[in-house]
Amino acid sequence: MTMTHREALLLASSNTPGFVELQQLFQSAVMSSEPLTMHPQADAMNAAIAPSHSLSPLERLEIYRSMYPLRCESLLADDFPALREAMGDDEFIAMTHAYAYAHPSRSFTLARFGDRLPDYIAARAVMPAKRRSFLADLARVELAV
Numbered sequence: 001m002t003m004t005h006r007e008a009l010l011l012a013s014s015n016t017p018g019f020v021e022l023q024q025l026f027q028s029a030v031m032s033s034e035p036l037t038m039h040p041q042a043d044a045m046n047a048a049i050a051p052s053h054s055l056s057p058l059e060r061l062e063i064y065r066s067m068y069p070l071r072c073e074s075l076l077a078d079d080f081p082a083l084r085e086a087m088g089d090d091e092f093i094a095m096t097h098a099y100a101y102a103h104p105s106r107s108f109t110l111a112r113f114g115d116r117l118p119d120y121i122a123a124r125a126v127m128p129a130k131r132r133s134f135l136a137d138l139a140r141v142e143l144a145v
Contacts, residue, residue, distance in 0.1 A: 017044075017048055022048060025041060025044060025045060025048055026061070026064075027104070028041055029041075029045055029061040029064065029065055030061075030064050030065050030068045031068070031101060031104055032065055033101055035062070036058045036061055036062050036065060037058060042058060045057055045058060045061055046058060049061060068100065069096070069097040069100045069101070071110070072096055072097070072099070072100035072110070072113065073092075073093055073096040073097060073100075075110050075113055075114070076092075076096045076099070076113070076114050076117065077092070077096070079114045079142065079143075080114060080117065080139055080142045080143075081142070082138055082141075082142055083135060083138050083139050083142060086134075086135060086138055087135065095121070095124070099117060099120050102120065103116050103120060114139075114143060115143065117139050117143070118136045118137075118139040118140040118143060119136070121135050121136040121139055122136035
């Protein structure tokens with residue numbers, strides 16, 4: 001038996017957690033570096049989010065999960081153009097995605113998202129010390145401007 005969209009909405013609303021719990025569930029989904037089908041809270045996500053006419057709850061959340069690091073990358077590229085140039089696209093993209101997961105935004109706005117980037121770069125052991133120091137200082141200069 002197939003459920004109508006309205007029935008699915010009613011079912012989802014009867015199992016919906018409170019607002020704070022829903023926010024935490026959504027953040028957990030967005031910040032997951034693994035596909036949501038593998039997420040330990042996948043069942044809760046399926047129960048809390050209503051499906052659309054064409055997408056399951058996890059498919060809907062997957063859109064946000066896959067877009068979050070790309071949005072962070074774009075934001076940091078705009079704020080740190082010299083850093084991006086110095087690192088090169090591939091290294092910059094990999095670093096911004098890792099940074100996005102290591103330092104999720106604590107604000108409703110991403111305006112200050114890059115504030116911890118210089119310290120993050122300085123602490124990255126995957127780079128030689130001189131390079132880390134140069135790139136962290138470059139990021140500090142761009143942050144100050």
